[in-house]
Amino acid sequence: MIEADYVTTDPDVLAAYSSDQAGFVRAGRPVALARPRETADVVRVLEYAHEHRIPVVPQGARTGMSGGATAVDGAILLSLERMDRILDIDEVDHTATVQPGVVNAVLSKAVAEKGLFYPPDPGSWESSTIGGNVATNAGGLCCVKYGVTSDFVRHLEVVLADGRVLRTGRRTAKGVAGYDLVRLITGSEGTLGVVTEVTVALRPAAEKPLTALAFFHTSAAACRAVTAYLGTGRRPSVLEFMDKATVDAVSAYRDLGFPDDVGAVLIAQSDRGPAAPDDLEAFAVAARECEAMEVFVASDQAEADLLIEARRLVGVALGRLGDQLVDDVCVPRSRLAELIEGIAEIGGEHGVAVPCCGHAGDGNLHPTVVFDAGDPESVRRGQAAFDAIMALGLRLGGTITGEHGVGTLKRAWLETELGEVGLSVHQAVKRAFDPHGILNPGKVIHGKPS
Amino acid sequence: MIEADYVTTDPDVLAAYSSDQAGFVRAGRPVALARPRETADVVRVLEYAHEHRIPVVPQGARTGMSGGATAVDGAILLSLERMDRILDIDEVDHTATVQPGVVNAVLSKAVAEKGLFYPPDPGSWESSTIGGNVATNAGGLCCVKYGVTSDFVRHLEVVLADGRVLRTGRRTAKGVAGYDLVRLITGSEGTLGVVTEVTVALRPAAEKPLTALAFFHTSAAACRAVTAYLGTGRRPSVLEFMDKATVDAVSAYRDLGFPDDVGAVLIAQSDRGPAAPDDLEAFAVAARECEAMEVFVASDQAEADLLIEARRLVGVALGRLGDQLVDDVCVPRSRLAELIEGIAEIGGEHGVAVPCCGHAGDGNLHPTVVFDAGDPESVRRGQAAFDAIMALGLRLGGTITGEHGVGTLKRAWLETELGEVGLSVHQAVKRAFDPHGILNPGKVIHGKPS
Ligand SMILES: Cc1cc2nc3c(=O)[nH]c(=O)nc-3n(C[C@H](O)[C@H](O)[C@H](O)COP(=O)(O)OP(=O)(O)OC[C@H]3O[C@@H](n4cnc5c(N)ncnc54)[C@H](O)[C@@H]3O)c2cc1C
Ligand SMILES: Cc1cc2nc3c(=O)[nH]c(=O)nc-3n(C[C@H](O)[C@H](O)[C@H](O)COP(=O)(O)OP(=O)(O)OC[C@H]3O[C@@H](n4cnc5c(N)ncnc54)[C@H](O)[C@@H]3O)c2cc1C
Numbered sequence: 001m002i003e004a005d006y007v008t009t010d011p012d013v014l015a016a017y018s019s020d021q022a023g024f025v026r027a028g029r030p031v032a033l034a035r036p037r038e039t040a041d042v043v044r045v046l047e048y049a050h051e052h053r054i055p056v057v058p059q060g061a062r063t064g065m066s067g068g069a070t071a072v073d074g075a076i077l078l079s080l081e082r083m084d085r086i087l088d089i090d091e092v093d094h095t096a097t098v099q100p101g102v103v104n105a106v107l108s109k110a111v112a113e114k115g116l117f118y119p120p121d122p123g124s125w126e127s128s129t130i131g132g133n134v135a136t137n138a139g140g141l142c143c144v145k146y147g148v149t150s151d152f153v154r155h156l157e158v159v160l161a162d163g164r165v166l167r168t169g170r171r172t173a174k175g176v177a178g179y180d181l182v183r184l185i186t187g188s189e190g191t192l193g194v195v196t197e198v199t200v201a202l203r204p205a206a207e208k209p210l211t212a213l214a215f216f217h218t219s220a221a222a223c224r225a226v227t228a229y230l231g232t233g234r235r236p237s238v239l240e241f242m243d244k245a246t247v248d249a250v251s252a253y254r255d256l257g258f259p260d261d262v263g264a265v266l267i268a269q270s271d272r273g274p275a276a277p278d279d280l281e282a283f284a285v286a287a288r289e290c291e292a293m294e295v296f297v298a299s300d301q302a303e304a305d306l307l308i309e310a311r312r313l314v315g316v317a318l319g320r321l322g323d324q325l326v327d328d329v330c331v332p333r334s335r336l337a338e339l340i341e342g343i344a345e346i347g348g349e350h351g352v353a354v355p356c357c358g359h360a361g362d363g364n365l366h367p368t369v370v371f372d373a374g375d376p377e378s379v380r381r382g383q384a385a386f387d388a389i390m391a392l393g394l395r396l397g398g399t400i401t402g403e404h405g406v407g408t409l410k411r412a413w414l415e416t417e418l419g420e421v422g423l424s425v426h427q428a429v430k431r432a433f434d435p436h437g438i439l440n441p442g443k444v445i446h447g448k449p450s
Numbered sequence: 451m452i453e454a455d456y457v458t459t460d461p462d463v464l465a466a467y468s469s470d471q472a473g474f475v476r477a478g479r480p481v482a483l484a485r486p487r488e489t490a491d492v493v494r495v496l497e498y499a500h501e502h503r504i505p506v507v508p509q510g511a512r513t514g515m516s517g518g519a520t521a522v523d524g525a526i527l528l529s530l531e532r533m534d535r536i537l538d539i540d541e542v543d544h545t546a547t548v549q550p551g552v553v554n555a556v557l558s559k560a561v562a563e564k565g566l567f568y569p570p571d572p573g574s575w576e577s578s579t580i581g582g583n584v585a586t587n588a589g590g591l592c593c594v595k596y597g598v599t600s601d602f603v604r605h606l607e608v609v610l611a612d613g614r615v616l617r618t619g620r621r622t623a624k625g626v627a628g629y630d631l632v633r634l635i636t637g638s639e640g641t642l643g644v645v646t647e648v649t650v651a652l653r654p655a656a657e658k659p660l661t662a663l664a665f666f667h668t669s670a671a672a673c674r675a676v677t678a679y680l681g682t683g684r685r686p687s688v689l690e691f692m693d694k695a696t697v698d699a700v701s702a703y704r705d706l707g708f709p710d711d712v713g714a715v716l717i718a719q720s721d722r723g724p725a726a727p728d729d730l731e732a733f734a735v736a737a738r739e740c741e742a743m744e745v746f747v748a749s750d751q752a753e754a755d756l757l758i759e760a761r762r763l764v765g766v767a768l769g770r771l772g773d774q775l776v777d778d779v780c781v782p783r784s785r786l787a788e789l790i791e792g793i794a795e796i797g798g799e800h801g802v803a804v805p806c807c808g809h810a811g812d813g814n815l816h817p818t819v820v821f822d823a824g825d826p827e828s829v830r831r832g833q834a835a836f837d838a839i840m841a842l843g844l845r846l847g848g849t850i851t852g853e854h855g856v857g858t859l860k861r862a863w864l865e866t867e868l869g870e871v872g873l874s875v876h877q878a879v880k881r882a883f884d885p886h887g888i889l890n891p892g893k894v895i896h897g898k899p900s
Contacts, residue, residue, distance in 0.1 A: 092784040137626045166871045172780040173812040175849035176587045176637050183633035187626050204683030233654030330622040334542040362623040399625035421616045432878040
């Protein structure tokens with residue numbers, strides 16, 4: 001193994017670094033953990049691994065939900081967490097350049113102090129890293145208005161499988177010189193290269209958002225309201241959906257004074273400052289047209305915070321229900337109601353609870369399959385429901401993952417989504433970057449490339 | 451050659467289809483022109499070409515400015531112009547699916563009739579095709595607010611070099627299943643595959659824009675105003691720059707009543723309806739802070755049209771000056787003033803006029819090198835100036851092409867921009883898609899892949 005102060009083979013440490021947040025994924029046994037501080041160290045690890053054909057698993061904060069950062073047998077775990085310096089914030093060009101281990105919240109706060117704004121806000125933003133966000137092309141609540149991580153990545157430094165350093169992209173707002181390798185690598189989940197430096201675009205700070213909340217009798221009505229509202233041409237900065245089971249779980253965790261017979265909730269925000277009240281009024285109109293039971297529009301910040309509280313509590317409230325596997329399907333917005341209805345049926349068929357919430361404005365739903373990890377039969381039923389949900393998503397013209405990625409959890413399903421030609425092009429691209437298949441093997445696409 | 455009613459070998463027709471709009475590029479001699487109507491025909495052409503190792507040059511409307519669609523020796527020209535059907539416009543999901551030969555203006559008007567909006571608006575929009583726009587990742591005036599073509603492409607059908615049909619991307623607003631092949635192919639200038647179907651995202655119609663225009667004594671002052679204005683957080687739907695030479699050319703072509711001593715012009719638009727006057731007032735404030743000579747804010751549509759007229763006339767007005775080569779460099783916005791100043795020096799050194807205009811909000815400038823095609827010495831000087839401008843763009847942290855692409859015209863410069871590792875990754879990707887190098891050979895990257 002490489003002799004360096006940033007490498008350890010301590011079994012306890014290795015065990016602690018072997019898994020991410022995915023359910024149903026078994027970690028392999030790594031041989032070492034490297035936690036470099038500089039690109040040169042990453043180069044050394046890759047050169048060594050390439051020469052000896054040792055698998056390398058890049059890791060950020062291991063908040064991933066699909067097993068992308070989970071250890072494989074015989075691998076070097078390559079954690080970027082110590083490469084955590086913000087290198088530059090440019091207040092004229094509105095860019096920031098960071099090492100990959102910088103935590104999203106650290107960057108967001110640093111740019112906010114300069115009156116700037118880094119929109120991508122995955123639920124994990126207080127712990128996940130920019131490198132991990134880039135590698136998974138993370139989304140978040142703000143996407144519906146501002147886009148996902150890849151919409152903000154301009155330039156990358158990437159250590160390739162053989163240790164060469166690729167600098168790709170540009171620092172300009174536009175550019176079409178050559179292939180878009182930045183986009184190819186963004187979202188590639190550590191299978192094409194190790195991201196060692198990221199330049200992202202920033203925006204001037206947005207105004208503090210105002211919030212509205214609407215109760216509906218049914219999910220279908222809530223979905224109609226989404227379409228009606230977005231049809232007005234307004235771009236909410238947040239547009240979230242919660243189904244009855246999710247609302248019930250939240251209410252059980254903390255009484256927010258919600259009516260008993262709520263069938264679904266929509267929460268909308270606008271951060272357009274003086275135009276925000278008008279935006280939310282349009283939301284209220286759309287909601288009422290779609291037979292909302294009640295609509296609340298916050299008139300100040302305190303009220304706004306209260307209304308979004310329900311969405312904030314979802315994670316912890318659902319956590320109380322049992323073990324869980326958070327799915328992540330995305331369908332064309334017009335099919336959202338069918339998706340939600342279908343998931344309820346799937347839950348019934350397999351005898352598991354599947355509360356649903358998600359980013360309604362994007363058609364991106366997070367059905368949470370609740371099961372009992374101690375009961376193999378419950379695990380089996382949970383797994384079956386999880387699979388059935390992806391099949392449904394594909395049937396509705398959607399994708400098996402809107403933002404959490406493929407990792408190992410959804411690798412088999414990816415083959416179905418890509419089809420034969422798509423899969424073979426993926427394999428050809430993988431081979432072009434990583435001919436010996438040492439980078440995060442078994443993640444995203446299957447098998448050892450030839 | 452393939453026997454089919456969509457294939458011709460008529461030398462006059464071949465000659466007519468052999469070039470695009472690039473200067474300084476010599477067309478090769480093609481062997482045939484295929485103008486298929488269906489994907490199946492494209493498959494047949496590629497299968498044949500692949501088997502016989504015949505180069506294929508995909509073509510849209512041949513409005514390209516970099517020689518991407520120009521014939522190479524022995525090639526089949528594959529024009530997609532007859533695949534011009536709009537297949538679907540979805541008014542709920544806000545998407546359109548088209549064949550590649552649909553002209554941008556035809557799509558834009560069709561969706562506008564349904565209250566929808568397809569923002570990418572290259573200057574060539576009345577003739578260039580969606581397939582060509584995708585293959586070049588075309589920009590336009592609206593980019594500064596809405597983004598470029600790739601920001602709207604969701605799903606592609608692509609015929610690969612060997613005739614297999616790849617369907618890639620998704621119809622949903624978000625998705626991270628697998629590598630982003632859509633982005634990889636978008637902007638690849640026909641070197642990775644032939645685009646035979648495109649699904650783009652649409653937006654609800656924007657309001658008609660209002661316009662403001664500011665005169666400055668110097669380009670430097672205009673550039674400071676750009677930074678000041680964008681620093682307010684507003685997103686103009688258009689923010690264009692014209693230097694003194696451009697303004698003079700326009701005034702010589704048509705008297706718009708501009709003052710004599712104008713050193714530079716900025717034109718801003720806002721399409722935020724009721725918020726537009728306020729946006730433009732902020733522009734006026736920023737311009738005045740930066741010592742604008744005069745600022746005009748249109749108070750109605752007629753006035754707005756008048757103010758944008760100057761920008762519209764640039765192409766034809768510059769055309770009067772002589773033969774021209776339109777360059778297309780993009781720099782970080784903070785370096786725009788240096789770029790403009792440096793270009794004036796380059797023009798002086800090489801004894802050619804180089805009027806500059808461009809998309810100031812993006813740092814994307816179009817210096818137009820004016821020369822006399824009949825005078826070899828003038829051509830030489832023009833070419834030298836053109837090269838010097840790209841070198842300057844790179845030195846300022848920019849790119850050799852903001853939106854026109856590499857084609858053959860900028861292939862050598864691309865190698866400089868990419869560097870050794872970048873170039874070798876490009877070649878590896880090209881080989882992965884097109885192992886025999888039959889797709890648009892010699893464009894974008896050099897030489898026959900191994
Ligand atoms: C509570 C919670 C909420 C979440 N909410 C969201 C959400 O709203 N939206 C969303 O998209 N995701 C969400 N996630 C999933 C996860 O947080 C994101 O995928 C995040 O981007 C992962 O970042 P990380 O630093 O933890 O990366 P890791 O989990 O460590 O790694 C993720 C993947 O990226 C690779 N990787 C990491 N760093 C690098 C690097 N420097 N170079 C190359 N490859 C690398 C890994 O190999 C792995 O494949 C959530 C997770 C949790 C636990
Ligand atoms: C007056 C004028 C103004 C312009 N303004 C702008 C502008 O504002 N912004 C901008 O970005 N560009 C601009 N351009 C450049 C040009 O119009 C764009 O690049 C446009 O996208 C080219 O479209 P086209 O259909 O003419 O493609 P072509 O010129 O025929 O081809 C362009 C490239 O795409 C490839 N290609 C074409 N169709 C396909 C397909 N279906 N599949 C695979 N490859 C294909 C070709 O091989 C070639 O490499 C302008 C050009 C002119 C003449």
